[in-house]
Structures are given as structure tokens and as C-alpha cells.
Amino acid sequence: MPGVGVGFGITVLFLLFALLAPLVLYALVRAEGSEREEMDRETAERVARRDTGERRGRS
Incomplete structure (x- = not known):
């Protein structure tokens, strides 16, 4: 049986x-x-705020 x-x-x-x-x-x-960049908590919070800063105060 070849199958x-x-x-x-x-x-x-x-x-x-x-x-x-x-x-x-x-x-x-x-x-x-x-490959990820490690940073302290303060720097991480600053970077996170910078990512969302354009939408601050707008609904």
C-alpha cells in the first residue's frame, strides 16, 4: 500500500x-x-506622558 x-x-x-x-x-x-530599553520609573512616566500629551484636556 503506497498510500x-x-x-x-x-x-x-x-x-x-x-x-x-x-x-x-x-x-x-x-x-x-x-532589545528593549530599560529605564527608571520617573523616566518611564515622562515618556508615557509624552506619548499621550497631545490629547490632554480634550474629551
């Missing part, structure tokens, strides 16, 4: 993808986290 080999191969490829995809996503998220 059995093809089905088995597709199953193996699917299982490999199912196991490797989360690991690749994890590695990408870890790499992204190391």
Missing part, C-alpha cells in the same frame, strides 16, 4: 512542525525582549 508511506510522512512532518513552531516563537520573543 501508507505518504500518510506516515505527512504525519511526521506535521508532528515536527507542531514541536518546533513553539520553540521558534519562544526564541523570537526572547530575542525581542533583550
Whole structure:
């Protein structure tokens, strides 16, 4: 039965993808986290206010 080999191969490829995809996503998220800029609380609050400062006082 030649169809059995093809089905088995597709199953193996699917299982490999199912196991490797989360690991690749994890590695990408870890790499992204190391690029972020760390700052103290006062600086972070100032930056956050600067992002929303244009809308202050308007409804």
C-alpha cells in the first residue's frame, strides 16, 4: 500500500512542525525582549506622558 508511506510522512512532518513552531516563537520573543530599553520609573512616566500629551484636556 503506497498510500501508507505518504500518510506516515505527512504525519511526521506535521508532528515536527507542531514541536518546533513553539520553540521558534519562544526564541523570537526572547530575542525581542533583550532589545528593549530599560529605564527608571520617573523616566518611564515622562515618556508615557509624552506619548499621550497631545490629547490632554480634550474629551
